[in-house]
Amino acid sequence: MKCENGIWEFDLSDKSSEWWEETPETQILIQKVGEFDTYNIFSDMTFQEGSLTEKMIKCHIIRDGKGYESIIDLPPELSMFDYTMFRFSVEPLEECEGRYDIWSQRLTVTPENINNDSIILHEMIHLHESVLMALPIYYHEAVMYCLYSELSKKIPNLNYIIETSAHIYNCEDMAQIGGLHDMLFLLKSFDIDLRFGCALGTTYGYDMKEQIKKTGNKAV
Ligand SMILES: [Zn+2]
Structure with a gap:
């Protein structure tokens, strides 16, 4: 590249x-x-x-x-x-x-x-x-939209999780320790967690699993 x-x-x-x-x-x-x-x-x-x-x-x-x-x-x-x-x-x-x-x-x-x-x-x-x-960015956006619309049916409070993790403060913090993890990344990692029956946040890593547990969120 x-x-x-x-x-x-x-x-x-x-x-x-x-x-x-x-x-x-x-x-x-x-x-x-x-x-x-x-x-x-x-x-x-x-x-x-x-x-x-x-x-x-x-x-x-x-x-x-x-x-x-x-x-x-x-x-x-x-x-x-x-x-x-x-x-x-x-x-x-x-x-x-x-x-x-x-x-x-x-x-x-x-x-x-x-x-x-x-x-x-x-x-x-x-x-x-x-x-x-x-x-062109619309490919990225198309993937993100499709994942969002699918996952919002399966994860209650998905918007809250996104708002928390996509908050600029958290993004800057993450960028310093682990590089770029944008909203598409977050959604795709949840999609993989659900496919494999893992707790949300497993594929994302860092302390995402613990953060999600605090919200009391479970996939349905
Ligand atoms: Zn990473």
């Missing part, structure tokens, strides 16, 4: 040839990412068929008096999306358990967290958000 004149450019090239030079621990990480891929957890973030966001790219076309269902052409960052566009590594990190580096398109977890699904999924949200960053 590079940024020129304020425009992010995503590197679509296949990096899987680099994977084979990685350590056995990294091979395990790559395998785990592949397993999560088979569950279609992130299909909404790439606007795939059957996902929550599919409705945002579907069109009804009328031609010669006849109606047709169609979908709009997606940019290559989404239509060609594949984890082979990324690098992976397992190595010690300073003061964090996982990291996604947008410049090298590399997802890293520490050796102690190679089997920690929450950490891997947390970093995978960062990975997918980086793809959306290279696109």
